[in-house]
Amino acid sequence: MRWLDVRRHSLTKKGATRGRGSHLSADGVALARFIGSRVGPYDRVVTSSSPRAIETAIAMGFGVDDTIEMPSGYVDGEIPRHAQWGWAEPYRQLREIIRQGRAAAAVAEAHRAIWAETVSGVAEGGSGLLIGHGGAIELALVACLPDAPHGSWGTPFAHGDGVRLSFHEGRFTDVEFHRAPQSPLHTR
Numbered sequence: 001m002r003w004l005d006v007r008r009h010s011l012t013k014k015g016a017t018r019g020r021g022s023h024l025s026a027d028g029v030a031l032a033r034f035i036g037s038r039v040g041p042y043d044r045v046v047t048s049s050s051p052r053a054i055e056t057a058i059a060m061g062f063g064v065d066d067t068i069e070m071p072s073g074y075v076d077g078e079i080p081r082h083a084q085w086g087w088a089e090p091y092r093q094l095r096e097i098i099r100q101g102r103a104a105a106a107v108a109e110a111h112r113a114i115w116a117e118t119v120s121g122v123a124e125g126g127s128g129l130l131i132g133h134g135g136a137i138e139l140a141l142v143a144c145l146p147d148a149p150h151g152s153w154g155t156p157f158a159h160g161d162g163v164r165l166s167f168h169e170g171r172f173t174d175v176e177f178h179r180a181p182q183s184p185l186h187t188r
Contacts, residue, residue, distance in 0.1 A: 003127035004119040004172075005039060006141075007162035008134050009048075009056040024055045031160050035180060036060025043126040046118045053131040062129060068114055071107045073135030078104040084138055084156040091150035094142045104139065111140030119167045127164075134158075144172040153177065 011028030024032065032055075042062055047053040049067040057064050074081045078097055084090040098105045115130060122128045132140075134157050141163060142150060160180030166173045 002119050002122050002124060002167045004115060004122075004130060004165045004167055005042070005127060005162055005178075006115065006130045006132060006137060006165065007035070007056065007060075008137055008157040008159055009050070009052040009131055010035075010059065011159045012052050022050070022052045024052055024059060028052075028056070028159070029059045031180060032056045032059035033061070035160050035162075036062065040127075040129070042129040043122045044118060044128040045131075046114075046128065047131040048133060050133070053133070056131045057129065060129075070114060070132055070136060071110055073104075073107060073111075073133070073137070073139040075102075075104040075107055078102060079135070079139070082135070084135065089151050090138060090156050091142055091153045094139055095146065095150050098139070098142060098146070105143075107136070108139045108143035111136055112143040115140060115144060115165070116167070116170070116172070119165070120170075137163075141175065145175055148175065158182075 010032040011025050012022040013025045036059065040062060044065050045057050045062045046066045046068060047057050047064050048070045054064055054067060073079060087093045098108050118128050118130050137157050144165060158180060162178045164176045164178065
């Protein structure tokens with residue numbers, strides 16, 4: 001058995017200070033440090049190539065082994081930006097979108113493959129960390145566990161939220177949700 005922890009990047013700067021790539025805010029660094037003090041160690045750390053994802057892993061206290069270009073989970077004509085926040089059962093909705101077999105299904109499969117490759121690079125009994133983005137994590141999670149009880153999974157991923165997936169014999173077998181502490185700045 002191997003494990004993969006997947007986290008959404010931490011809080012970013014807003015407004016004029018946001019910058020290209022949405023760097024972490026001071027609150028984002030503090031949140032990532034808090035989360036990092038309670039998880040790990042990891043045998044392999046992979047992030048999106050976005051600065052906010054890389055900075056999250058580093059603020060958590062982990063060196064980044066690889067960065068990967070990851071497609072957006074917001075797919076034109078299928079999943080509008082932040083739409084998952086308005087859905088009563090976002091994971092069931094995503095399951096139905098994936099089942100249609102269009103572009104969102106291909107994005108979900110691309111992320112599932114990235115997640116599987118990340119955890120496959122970890123020794124038996126070990127664990128990896130992947131830092132990604134809201135919208136894509138939810139889509140990938142459904143693709144990793146297509147027959148799971150999606151109606152019980154709750155809300156989409158806020159900044160710092162994550163899951164721990166077990167991986168056995170080439171497939172994901174179970175999931176455990178880990179929600180980040182809430183703060184007034186902990187928003188979409």
